[in-house]
Amino acid sequence: MNAITPIIMPKWGLEMSEGTISNWHVAEGQTLSRGMEIVDIETAKIVNTLESDLEGVVRRLIAPVGQTLPVGALIAIVADAAVSDADIDRYLRGDTPAQTAANSAPTSAPTLDTAPVIDRTEPAAAERAADPDLARRNEGVPATPLARRIANRHGVNLSRITGTGRNGRVNQEDVEAFIAANPAMTSAPAPAPAVTAALDNRSVHATxxxxxxxxxxxxxxxxxxxxxxxxxxxxxxxxxxxxxSGLTAPAPVASIAPPAGPAARKLAADLGVSLSSVNPTGPKGHATKEDVRNALAAPAGGLDPDPIPKGRDLVPHTAMRRAIATALTAAKRDVPHFYLTADILMDEVLSLRGQLNAMAGAKISVNDFIVRASALALGDVPDVNVQWTDAGMRRFNMANIAIAVAIEGGLVTPVVRDAGGKPLRTIAAETAALASRARDRRLTQADLSDGSFTVSNLGMFGVRDFQAIIAPPQAAILAVGATRREAREEANGAMRFRSVMSVTLSCDHRAIDGAIGARFLAALRQHLEQPLGLLS
The missing domain is CATH 4.10.320.10 (E3-binding domain)
Structure with a gap:
């Protein structure tokens, strides 16, 4: 059997919509074996390595390093040695449709996400046309009626698509994104008969x-x-x-908007970009979100932007930077923030920390005390340990504390699960390990998920206080400032210098009222000013 196997952009986690090629571990002509590392892919928060679960020869690397592609997009071709380069070229042009088949649901482990092997001895289009059971099989997949009609019309097996709708339901956007990213793996509806044969310039690099x-x-x-x-x-x-050449150019007509998926259309509407001004670079002339961003950056007239002035650099946004910008813009726009600030005396914490670190065992930071105290305060005031949803308030029965960690190019928030049920030294060891993996870009999706509350500490940079932006769907985030020395009046009227730390709680007013936030800060102050309770 002469087989071509496309390797596509995998989907790691429900929130992943695109990935950036960070580094190829293989070269064209190299033989793959199972378990071999193929490519590093940067997502919004982490870099994962795609591993091979098949054997074959890497014939084409489609996506260059640095390119950002949607989930399901073709990134490489693996084929038998007997397959000619001409066969691969025809496959890439879509002249030989690919046959689709059901895949099992994706796992959280970074394994090779490929389409099924294609048998070149049997035309897949003929098989699809002769497959009357596709519509029946698609009925068994949770999907919206419109998504099912589109899938049936294009010969798409819905079981191959990971739904992003409620409870994993496949929606119209999922199907259209799959079709746009995999033109060779789907069949277009039968076109109307052509009046005249048209010159085919699709393989040329042109708008x-x-x-x-x-x-x-x-x-x-x-x-x-x-x-x-x-x-x-x-x-x-x-x-x-x-x-x-003396040819008569056609009369100017109104610009025609290129086809675009729902995500690109929504971005264009949000940015005020007319799709008719977008130069599409996606499969089959589809406009991508990156095309919309490029159209926004381009000056009027569709010309390339002016050269960057001397002494300045234009650094392309990374996938992480874009994800942070999108998430925080949406959070600040859609979440009604309010802020509460309190001062906490830290003398007892600093003294206890010095005593504990003099003993054997993992070193404990001030932030470890704050994480533990925050978890206990959430237990005292569980109305802060919640998430707002349209259907109702989601409450957590344990405190999963996300810790903001600055890394090159952005910020990640790995999670210490059930921090209220763990001793200080365990929290210290876990946070140190998570921070190390974050800086080495070795965090997994599991490390970043299920946080119910976030602690962001800029005290080590000398910042006195600040207001942090909530990370939905969480309802609160604690911003921690530096500890400073301040003169305070004692109960007997004497003056004494104390170590004082300011903290600011950002709250989602849909879920948390001012009095509830104030009670949380009071509980947090009590745990930190009487820190022996943090050892139990």
């Missing part, structure tokens, strides 16, 4: 508008030298060639 104009004028785009970004042929190149 979709330039391709359509060239096809109408009968121009072979391979004869043109593109003047667009990275040598891309644009409409102006086609018009110049047509004028020089």
């Amino acid at each position: 979709s508008h330039a391709i359509r104009m060239a096809n109408r004028l009968g121009i072979d785009l391979k004869r043109l030298a593109g003047t667009g970004r990275h040598g891309r042929v644009n409409v102006a190149d086609v018009e110049r060639f047509a004028a020089a």
Whole structure:
């Protein structure tokens, strides 16, 4: 059997929608074995390594390092040695459709996410056309009616798609994203009969508008030298060639918006970008979210941006930076924040910490005391340990404390689970291990999930106090400032210098009222000012 196996962008976790190629561990022509590392993929918070669960030869690396692609997009081709380069080229152009089959649900482990092996001896399109059971099988997959109709029309087996709707239901956006990312693995609805044969310029690096104009004028785009970004042929190149060749260019028409998935359409609407101004680079001329962002950055007229002034650099956003920007913008816009600040005397904590660290065992930081005290305070005031949902208030029966860790290029929040049920030294060892894995980009999705409350500490940088942005769906975050020396009046009227720390609690007013937040801060102060209770 002559087989071609596409390797696609995997989906690690329900929230993953795209990934960036960070580093290839294999080269074209290299033989794969099971368990071999293939590629490092950067997601919004972590870098995971995709491992092979098949054997074969790497024939094509489709996605270059640094490219961001949606889940399900083709990133590499593995094929038998007997498959010719021409067969692979035809497959990539979509001339030979791929056959789809049901996959098991994705696991949290980073394993190779591939489409099924394609048998080149049997046309998959014929099999799909002869498969009357596809619609019946799709009925058994949780999906919206519209998503099911689109899938049936394009020959998509819904069991291959991970749903992002409520309770994992497949929706229209999931199907359209799968179709856009896998043009060779789906079949388009039967087109209307063509009146005349059109020149096919799809394989040329050109804008979709330039391709359509060239096809109408009968121009072979391979004869043109593109003047667009990275040598891309644009409409102006086609018009110049047509004028020089004595061809009549078609009359200007209103710009036609390229096809785009729901995510790209929503982003365009949010940014005020007309899709007709977007140069699509996605599969089959689809506009991606990155295309929308590029259109926003481009000046009027569709020209490339002006050169960066001397002495300045334009650094492309990483997937993590974009994810942070999107999440925090949405949180600040959609979550009604309010803030409560309190001062806490830290003399007893600092004294106890010095005594404990003089003993054998894991060293304990001030932040470890704060994590433990926060967990106990959440137990005292459980109305803060909640999440707001449209259906109702979600309450947690234990305190899973997320700890903000600064890493190169961004911030991650690994979680210490059930911090109220763990002793200080255990918390200290766990936080040190999580912080180390975070800086080495070795955190897993499990390390980052299920947090119910976050602690963000900038005290080590000398910051006195600050207001942190809540990380939905959590309802609160504690911002911790530096400990400072301050003169305080004692009960007998004498003055004494004390170690004081300011903390600010950011609350989601939909879930937490001011009095509840104040009670939490009072409980936190009590645990830190009487720290022997943190040892029990």
